[in-house]
Amino acid sequence: QSVLTQPPSVSGTPGQRVTISCTGSSSNIGAGYVVHWYQQLPGRAPKLLIYGNSNRPSGVPDRISGSKSGTSASLAITGLQAEDEADYYCQSYDSSLSGYVFGTGTKVTVL
Amino acid sequence: QVQLQESGPGLVKPSETLSLTCAVSGYSITSDDRYFWGWIRQSPGKGLEWIGIIHHTGTTYYNSPLKSRVTISVDTSQNQFSLRVTSVTAADTAVYYCARASCSGGGTCYLDQWGQGILVTVSS
Numbered sequence: 690q691s692v693l694t695q696p697p698s699v700s701g702t703p704g705q706r707v708t709i710s711c712t713g714s715s716s717n718i719g720a721g722y723v724v725h726w727y728q729q730l731p732g733r734a735p736k737l738l739i740y741g742n743s744n745r746p747s748g749v750p751d752r753i754s755g756s757k758s759g760t761s762a763s764l765a766i767t768g769l770q771a772e773d774e775a776d777y778y779c780q781s782y783d784s785s786l787s788g789y790v791f792g793t794g795t796k797v798t799v800l
Numbered sequence: 801q802v803q804l805q806e807s808g809p810g811l812v813k814p815s816e817t818l819s820l821t822c823a824v825s826g827y828s829i830t831s832d833d834r835y836f837w838g839w840i841r842q843s844p845g846k847g848l849e850w851i852g853i854i855h856h857t858g859t860t861y862y863n864s865p866l867k868s869r870v871t872i873s874v875d876t877s878q879n880q881f882s883l884r885v886t887s888v889t890a891a892d893t894a895v896y897y898c899a900r901a902s903c904s905g906g907g908t909c910y911l912d913q914w915g916q917g918i919l920v921t922v923s924s
Contacts, residue, residue: 722907722908723907725911734897734915734917735897735914737910740902740910740912741908780911782907786863786864787864788862789853789909791849791850792847794848
């Protein structure tokens with residue numbers, strides 16, 4: 690069981706805004722470690738979506754954004770599109786485990 | 801454009817050793833000291849699991865759960881790195897990904913380039 694908890698699923702209609710939470714603790718996000726986000730399309734390798742809490746790599750649209758507060762982080766997708774249907778994972782470092790950890794993952798469904 | 805490609809047996813018998821190699825093309829793994837090279841796995845229908853990372857100098861960082869059974873090594877002359885997992889069981893059946901990790905200090909690493917993944921099944 691991961692130390693970073695995400696909702697199993699989130700859904701929305703095209704054009705809507707959805708958010709995915711990543712809840713940690715004082716040994717990871719709350720300790721100041723940065724959070725990164727990945728998108729995994731069905732049958733594909735994960736792709737970096739957000740790094741350093743809120744930075745977008747080149748090519749990632751600005752309707753994707755990340756934030757962090759306290760022991761949690763969030764990924765927001767505005768103007769939801771069919772192509773956004775995928776699994777999303779947060780990732781950070783945990784000092785108690787002395788290692789990098791992924792969140793439990795969230796499946797985004799576009800209705 | 802950096803590309804990573806995993807290779808190795810798709811089937812391994814229980815108690816044997818799983819060995820995979822990740823060939824890096826379009827980029828020299830010794831070019832930039834901020835990059836590490838790592839392995840991640842994903843059991844069927846499950847989430848991602850970080851296995852470990854290695855620097856081109858040989859420095860390695862392994863995640864605890866697998867630490868006693870895992871070895872990651874690097875071959876700079878071949879521009880590739882490898883993963884070995886000993887004493888495998890059915891629980892090690894997974895898609896194994898290699899990736900480039902961008903790191904700017906302790907606890908900051910993220911995976912900015914990924915291979916396509918290779919399915920390894922542990923079965924007799």
